[in-house]
Amino acid sequence: MTRAEFAMVSDMAFRNLFRHRVKTIITVTAVAVSVALYVFMDAWLAGMNLDSKRNIVNHEMGAVKIETAAYFAGKDEIPMYESFADWEGLARILEKKGYRSAPRFVFTGTLYSRSGTAPIVFNAVDTEREKSLLSYWKFIDAGEYIKNGTRGIVIGMMAADKLRLGIPQRIDREAFEEDLIASASARADADFIRSLYVPFRDSGEKKRAFSADESDEELDNRLVLSREATKDDMARLWKILAASGRMDVRVATTVDTKDAATGAIRHVNQLIDAVVVGVVNSPNPQTNGNVAYIPLDSLQDESGLMLGGRITELLVRSNSAKDSELPGKEDSPGAVEAALREGLAEEGKAFPGDLVVKGWIAFVEDYIAASAGDNVSTRIMAFFLFLLSFIGIANTMLMAILERTKEIGMLRSLGMTDGQLVFAYAIEASLVGVIGSTIGVVVGALANIPMIYVGIDYSAMSEALNGDYGYRVAAFFRSAWNVPTMIGTYLVATALAGFMAIPPTLHALKMPVTESLRFE
Amino acid sequence: MNVVETKDLVKDYALAGIAVHALRGVSLSFEEGEFAAVAGPSGSGKSTLLHLVGCLDTPTSGTVALGGNETLGMKRDELAMIRRRSIGFIFQAYNLIPVLTALENVSLPLVLLGEGRASAREKSLAVLGRVGLSGMEDRRPKEMSGGQQQRVAIARALVKRPSLILADEPTANLDSKTAREILELMLELNETERTTFIFSTHDKLVMDYARRIVNLRDGLVEEEIRR
Numbered sequence: 001m002t003r004a005e006f007a008m009v010s011d012m013a014f015r016n017l018f019r020h021r022v023k024t025i026i027t028v029t030a031v032a033v034s035v036a037l038y039v040f041m042d043a044w045l046a047g048m049n050l051d052s053k054r055n056i057v058n059h060e061m062g063a064v065k066i067e068t069a070a071y072f073a074g075k076d077e078i079p080m081y082e083s084f085a086d087w088e089g090l091a092r093i094l095e096k097k098g099y100r101s102a103p104r105f106v107f108t109g110t111l112y113s114r115s116g117t118a119p120i121v122f123n124a125v126d127t128e129r130e131k132s133l134l135s136y137w138k139f140i141d142a143g144e145y146i147k148n149g150t151r152g153i154v155i156g157m158m159a160a161d162k163l164r165l166g167i168p169q170r171i172d173r174e175a176f177e178e179d180l181i182a183s184a185s186a187r188a189d190a191d192f193i194r195s196l197y198v199p200f201r202d203s204g205e206k207k208r209a210f211s212a213d214e215s216d217e218e219l220d221n222r223l224v225l226s227r228e229a230t231k232d233d234m235a236r237l238w239k240i241l242a243a244s245g246r247m248d249v250r251v252a253t254t255v256d257t258k259d260a261a262t263g264a265i266r267h268v269n270q271l272i273d274a275v276v277v278g279v280v281n282s283p284n285p286q287t288n289g290n291v292a293y294i295p296l297d298s299l300q301d302e303s304g305l306m307l308g309g310r311i312t313e314l315l316v317r318s319n320s321a322k323d324s325e326l327p328g329k330e331d332s333p334g335a336v337e338a339a340l341r342e343g344l345a346e347e348g349k350a351f352p353g354d355l356v357v358k359g360w361i362a363f364v365e366d367y368i369a370a371s372a373g374d375n376v377s378t379r380i381m382a383f384f385l386f387l388l389s390f391i392g393i394a395n396t397m398l399m400a401i402l403e404r405t406k407e408i409g410m411l412r413s414l415g416m417t418d419g420q421l422v423f424a425y426a427i428e429a430s431l432v433g434v435i436g437s438t439i440g441v442v443v444g445a446l447a448n449i450p451m452i453y454v455g456i457d458y459s460a461m462s463e464a465l466n467g468d469y470g471y472r473v474a475a476f477f478r479s480a481w482n483v484p485t486m487i488g489t490y491l492v493a494t495a496l497a498g499f500m501a502i503p504p505t506l507h508a509l510k511m512p513v514t515e516s517l518r519f520e
Numbered sequence: 521m522n523v524v525e526t527k528d529l530v531k532d533y534a535l536a537g538i539a540v541h542a543l544r545g546v547s548l549s550f551e552e553g554e555f556a557a558v559a560g561p562s563g564s565g566k567s568t569l570l571h572l573v574g575c576l577d578t579p580t581s582g583t584v585a586l587g588g589n590e591t592l593g594m595k596r597d598e599l600a601m602i603r604r605r606s607i608g609f610i611f612q613a614y615n616l617i618p619v620l621t622a623l624e625n626v627s628l629p630l631v632l633l634g635e636g637r638a639s640a641r642e643k644s645l646a647v648l649g650r651v652g653l654s655g656m657e658d659r660r661p662k663e664m665s666g667g668q669q670q671r672v673a674i675a676r677a678l679v680k681r682p683s684l685i686l687a688d689e690p691t692a693n694l695d696s697k698t699a700r701e702i703l704e705l706m707l708e709l710n711e712t713e714r715t716t717f718i719f720s721t722h723d724k725l726v727m728d729y730a731r732r733i734v735n736l737r738d739g740l741v742e743e744e745i746r747r
Contacts, residue, residue, distance in 0.1 A: 004640070008624075008631045015619035410615040413576055414676075415604020415632050417597045513576040514568075517611065 001420065009420065013428035016400070017435075027396045028436040030389035035440025035493050036447065038382045039486055040479075043448045045378055047455075047480035048471055049371055050326075055284035055472040056367065058323045059136040061360055062102070062315035063331035066090065066340075069356045071312055075363070078121070080107045081258035081265055083310040084355060090314060091129075093343030098319045099336065102129035103311040105296055109253030111155070113163035113276075114245060115179075120159060122251065124296040124305070133317050136282040142167040143238050143247075143278030148295045152277035153249060156288040158466055165247060166279035167237055171197070172221045183244035193240065196233060197223040247276040251294075255305050272304060285467025285474040316357075333359040370470025386496070389436075393497050397429050398504040408508055409516025418509050425505040426498040433497025437490045445486065451479035522588070523684050523716045524550040524573050529582035531568050531739075542568040544739035545582065550718060552683065555710045557719040557730035564736040566720040567688055573718065574607050574686045575599040587683060604632050608677030608715075612689035614669040616661040622648060622672045623657035629680045647675040651705060667698035674702065678709060687719045691726055703729045 001009075017024045057063055067075070071082035083105065091101040105124040110117050127148045131137050137145040137154075143166060146152040160166040164179055171180065176197060184190035200222040207219060229237075241247065251272040256265050274294065281288050299305040318330045329335060337357040344351055361368070401408070408421060416424075455478035462474050471477075508516070531543040542565045550556055558566040571577040572584055575591055584591050586606060591599065603609075608629075616625045623644050630640035648657055651671040661669050670690065677685050687706070691699035707729055710717050719726050727733055733745040 002631075002634045004631050004635065004637050007637070008628070012617065012619060019619060406613075406615065407617060410609075410611070410617075412600065413574070413603060413609045414629055415600050415602075417600045419597075420632075514571045517576070517615070 001423070005420070009424045010427055013424055013431055016428050017431055020400075023396055023399070024432065027389075027392050027432050028439065030392040031433060031436025031493060031497065032439035032443060034382070034385040034389040035437050035489055036444040037385055038489050039441055039444025040447050040451075041378050041382060042485045042489075043444070043479040043482050044451060044477070045371075045375060046482040046485070047452065047478045048374075048473060050480045051283070051478060052367055052371070052472040053326050054323070055282075055474075056286075056364055057317070057327055057360055059134055059139075059282045059284035059287050060472065061363060062100075062133050062317040063321065063327035063360055064316040064333050064336045064357060065360070065363065066101075066314040066316065066336075066355055066357050067312065068354045070354070072356050072358060072362075078106055078108055078312075079256070080105070080305075080312060081256040083307075083312045084352070085308070085310045087309075087311050087314050089349075090340065093340060093347070094316060094336070097339035097343050098330075099316050099339065100129070100133045100319060101317075102126060102133040102315045103296060104130075104313050104315060105299065105305070105307055105310065106312045107253055107255075107305065109251050111159070111163065111292065112250040112252065113165050114248065115164040116162065118159050118163055118290055120155070120251075120290050120292050122253070123291065123293050124299050124307075125293055126296050130293070133315055135323060136280055136284065136287040139280055139282035139287075140278040141169070141281035142234055143276070145278055146293055146295050148297050150277075150295055151272070151274040151298050152295065153251075153274045154278040154280050154293045155276055156291040156467070157279050157281040158285075158288050158463055159290045159292070160276070160279040163249075165249070165276045167225065167234065167241065169225050170200070171223050172218070173223060174221075176223050179246075180241070183241050183246055185240075185243065189240045192233075193237065196226055196229045196237060198226045200224050203227070242275070249274055249276055253305070257306075268306075270305065272299070281474070283474050284472045285462045285469075286472060288474055289467035327360065333357045364472075366468075366470045367472060386493070390496050390500055393429055393432055394500040394504070396432070397425060397501040400428070401425060401501075401504045401508045405508055405511065405516050405519035409511075409513050409519065412509075412513045412516065418506075421509060422502055422505045425501040429501035430494050430498035433494035436497070437493040440493070441486050441490050448479045448481070452481065453478075455479070521552055522549045523552050523554070523586070524548070524718070525585040525588075526569075526573065527583045527585075529569070529572060529584065530580045531565070531572060531577070532580045541739055543572070543579070543582075546736070546739070546741055547582075548734060548741065550684075550716055552716055553710065553714045554732060555707060555717045555730055556732040556734065557721050557727050558734045558736060559720075559722055559727055560736035560742070561722065565739040566722075566736050568739075569736065570686050570688055570718065570720045573684075574609060575602050604629070605680075606683050608680065608682040608685040610670070610673050610677050610685065610687035610690045612692045614661070614666070614673045614693075616669055616672055616676075618661050621658050621660055622653060622664065622668075622675075625661070625672055626675045626679050629676060633680060644675070644679055647679045648672075650678075650709070651675045665698075666693055667695075667702065670694060670698075670702055671705070674706065674709075678713075678715070681713065682715065684716045684718070687717060689721055689723070690719065691721070691723050696725065699723070699725055 068082045068084050071079055087103045094101045103126050107122050109120060109122055111120045127146050141157055146154050155165060180193050181190050184193055200219050203224045205224055251274060253270050255268040255270050258265055300307050316336050321331055341351045411421060455476035457475060458477050459475040526546055526548050529543050529546040532539060532541050546569060558569055560566050572579050586602060626644040626648055627640040630643060645657060648654060651674055653668060653671055691702060694702060703726060706717055709715055731747050735742040
């Protein structure tokens, strides 16, 4: 096709759009709506996934974990007896190779507070190493982060609320009197506590979205921590409450050890007294649920877990990694293992045969399942939207081609080939796709702006599900720009629109020219 | 030299399940520069003959040769190329593209032949001038009378200087004054350009202008009159 022919065909196609403006507008609108919805939904999914992945790596586990193969195989059961020793040697080599590492001994138990009990997953950590690798400790809602050598505990905000530990952000009036005011030993302290809480209705806070248990009556009866409370106020309040014994807890757990020779598991019940020193409320709900952090060194002896230097996992992240980015090549399990093997070989040692190096993705099956499910269902929905709008285009083109059958006959009599006619109508339909997609991408992008900078507050839902719903986003679900998808959607919609014109055109071309010319 | 030659042309087709024998063996030849009319009552096969000659349809049997080249067995695209290069069509219903101006409608065959825009414009303006439509080149079909539209259709058929123009009932939708003007124009073009015109018609006026009349009846040549 010559340039003049192309220009003529395109020009004709463009002008044909104005033949039936209403029909064109309706079809363009259908394409625009489906493209906009797709762009919007994809950006939302992309945002939730990006935030989730970043939060997993930054707050939950780093990029890579080193565990024994047996521990990894049974990780859902948290088999503390499948632990390993001599992690310091590995950590030293990793440090030499440009990696940070943090040891953990993970175990389960029941936490007893003055007000109740809750099953908790405990992470015994080296606080300094933990701080160098993860960021959840920067989100201590009240109190402070634990220190090595103490029996302090930092607990997830949701567990703290249930067990009435820490400083409540929201509390009803009866609990306020019974729980907080009663903790004050002096009138001045009681007055101080009263000064820190204001009625919900006067606080300027809004009812949270997706909150099933926040009736008007409950909100009328609710007090919230004043936004004007300073750090010093919080520290003083913590001190008052701690003095009343509110922060004292007891950990009941079973220490499981494995006999190296027989493989028999021995169980020893253990009670550990500790004090809650802080409440964590990070952007990753997994750190805010029934989770607690306790210094690893405080559990080594007979009064702890009798660990004897053993850990269940070593978290790893490269020194060059940034919190804003997802793990790169250097943070892959292969790279970490290669570095470790090289470092061990330099020292004339072999890589321990019972250990495995696994990437973060191997530990978040719940998130992968939630994400994959949402991806599939959202994309199926989007596919049907696409299908509907493109059936609209096919219908419009079918009508246009039927209506112009005589014209097609005339163009064929002038010597236009079948290919040129198919091209001409495909261009016309593509123009509908181009206009619809352009509007759709722009509208989708505009709708994304508030979703990127504000998002939707899902904190109530997150709390209702105890933070355990797959996605690692504790409060605001935000979108993310996904430019490749925007471009891809634009191109696919345009191409698909053009394609929709082909079957009716081919059908019309089956008719002999003479019949086309007689068609009324 | 024969511009068109048909041999034993037969065309059968089914209409609502009934077999119609539109042509039953028509052998005719038309020389360069002829101004001929194929006449006959409705259903005599005159339009079918024009369609077969114009490569718009294929015969059931028999052959059509254009400029000495047989069209039998040619592919769709090859037939399209013959229509593009050698044949101009004028239809009863004008069949102009409504979204294009008079100038663009006339330019269309030239663009299909690969002419550049500027050259196509120049030639089209000249032909529009010849058919008396100077100054109307930017009008769309709906802004023109029936006679003016038919003039545009003639200009479109003529602009590529085809060896053959086939006109299917070209005056049927025109009043007698306009029809006469159109026929005068075509006759003038026939005389000056040596373009062969073949009409299918049952309009007496067209037959008055034609120098040769082929009368068809029931798919067969009934008589030929030469003037």
